[in-house]
Amino acid sequence: MNDVAPAGRHEILIVSEEVCEKLVGRAEAFKAVEGVFAAMARGEARNFPVVREALGHADALYGFKSGFDRAGMALGVKSGGYWPGNSARGLTNHQSSVLLFDPDTGRLKAVVGGNYLTAVRTAAASAVSIAHLARQDAKVLGIVGAGHQSAFQLRAAAEQRDFEKVVAWNRSPEKLESLVTVAGELGLSFEGVTLQELGRQADVIITITSSFEPLLRGEWIKPGAHIACMGTDTKGKQEVDAGLVATAGVFTDEVAQSITIGEAQHAVAAGLIEEADITPLGDVINGVHAGRKGDDEITLFDGTGVGLQDLAVADAAVRKASVEGRATLVRL
Template sequence: MTTPASGAGNPISIVSEAVCQQIVGRPEAFKAVENVFAAMARGDAYNFPVVREAIGHADALYGFKSGFDRAGMALGVKSGGYWPGNVQKDLTNHQSTVILFDPDTGQLKSLVGGNYLTAVRTAAASAVSIAHLARKDAKVLGMIGAGHQSTFQLRAALEQRDFEKVVAWNPHPEHLPRLAAVCEELRVPFEAVTQQELGAQADVIITITSAFEPLLLKEWIKPGTHIACMGTDTKGKQEVDPALLAAASVFTDEVAQSVLLGEAQHAVASGLIAESDITPIGEVINGTHVGRRDDQEITLFDGTGVGLQDLAVASAAAELADQKGLSQTIVL
C-alpha cells in the first residue's frame, strides 16, 4: 500500500477483483451479511431506493444499489448490472464496482471490485437463511440453476448442514457438470434429476436462475423444506409458483424490495399473500422472531439482494486489504 504525503489530498484505496478473491472467503462474507441483516432489522441500517434500468444497448440492465449501515459504519453505492452477452466474451455477466465513502466526512474512501463479491455475498445470504431456517436434520440439497453463481451457492450451502447428497436441475443440462465437479471435489454424491424429483428428494432447495416463469410448483415440494429463492431481483422475474409462497412462511432480506421486485412480487400482486406476511430474516437472527416453528413447516427466503450486503462485504474487503497491505492508494 502506498502512503500519500501529508496534506497531499484525500487518499483512496483501490481493492482489485484479484485481491477480493484472495482475502474475502465464505466465513468473512457470511459474518458480514448476517451482521447487516441483523442491523437492518434493528433499524440501524437502511437501503436507499434502487435504480435499475435497461440501457437500450447490449441487452444490458444497469443500476445502483446504495445505503448506510450505522452499526458497521458503511456508506456507499454499488454500480453495475447484467450484460447477458458477456459469456461470449469470456467475462462474467454481472459487472459491478462498490464505491465507499467516509460516513463522517462524505469523502470518497474506497473503490472495490464487485464481481466476485456479488457472487460471494449472494451465496452468503442463502447460507444465512439455511443456517437460521432449515431443519437441523436436512440431508439432501437441491440446486435449481447451474450458472456462474451456482457453485458459490453450492459451496456455501454445503457448510451449513451435514448434507449427504446434492440433486440438481438446470434449464440447460450441459452446465450441470460444473456442480457435479464441486460435489466430486467435496466428496458429496451428486445426481441430475427432473424438477419433480428434486422437489420430492430435497430438504433444502436453492434457486439461482434468471427465469421469468415458475420452475418449481407447490405440489412438488414436501413438508419441512426450506427454499432459498436467489435469482429474482427485477420486476417480471420469477422462479417458483406463487402458490408456494402462500403455503410457506416467507422471510426476506428487505420486505419492501421483496414485494417490489423479489420473488414475492407475484404472490402479493395476485393476492395470495400480503406484505405483512413477510418477515425480515434479521428478526430471526436477532431472536425477535422464532423462525421455523416445526419440522413440517415450509420456509422460503426471498433473497432479493440489497445494497447493504454489497457495502458490508466491500467494507470487509477494504479493511482486510489495508491491513494486509494489498490495496493500492491514489490521492485526489
C-alpha cells in the first residue's frame, strides 16, 4: 500500500513588472540589498557560478545568476541578458525574469518580472556603498553614463548624502537630458562636463556604462572621493584605469566576481593588487571592517552584480504582493 499522501495542487505566484514597480521602491531595495550583502559576508548566503554566453543571434548576451540566501530563505535564479537592438523596438535592452523556489521542497514558488527589479537593485547596491563608504560631507555627485540605469542611480544616490550638485558625462551629450530632468526634480543643480572635470569636482562618482576601456584616470580624482563602478560585469569590461583601483580602498559585492569579471580584474591581472586587497562590503555593514580609513582615502566599490541581489528584491516583491493581494495565483 502506498502510504505517501497526495501532494495536492501546486500553486505558483506571478508578480508582474507593473506590480513590482508599485511595491518595491528604493527603500525596500536598499534594505534587501544591504541585508543580502551582510548575509554573504557572514557566510549565510551563497551565489552559484554565473552562466553568461553570447547567443550568436541578435548580438545578444544571455545567462543565469542563481544562489541561496539561508538567512532570508530565498532560493532561485534570474534568467536574462542584453539585447542591444531592443531600444529600436521600444523595449529595454536588458530583459530578465526571476524564478523563486521553496528551499524546503525545491518546488517553484513564484515567477517575478526582473527588468525593473534589476534596475532598482543595481541602484540600491551603489547606494549601499555610498551610505557606508562616502564622506559624510559629500556635496557633488558625478554620474558617468546616461543610459536607462543612470536615472535610477541618481535617485538612489541622492538619498544617501546631502548633495547640492550633479556633474555628468556621456559619450553622446544629448542623452544627458534625462539626468537634467531628474536632477531638477530633486532640486539639484546640474552641469554636463568632461571626464577630467567630473573627477576634479565630484565627491561621489557612479560609473554606469558598458565600456571596455578606462574612462576615468586616477590623477583626475579628488582626494577622499568615493567611486561606485557599476557597469563592469563581464570579462574585458573596464570603466576606470587599473592604477586607480590599485591606489584605492577596494570593496565589492563578491570578491570572486570582482577579480574575474569586475572592475578589479585588470588590476589583479597586472599584478597591482591581490584578492586579499579587496574587502566584501558586507564586512563593513557587519562592523567587521571599518570601511574608509580617512578623509583623503579614495574608496571604490566594485559592483559586479550578484544573483542574490535579484533574489532578495524579488522575494520582497513576492512578500508584499502576497500580503496586498496583487500577485496572480496559478494552480497547476
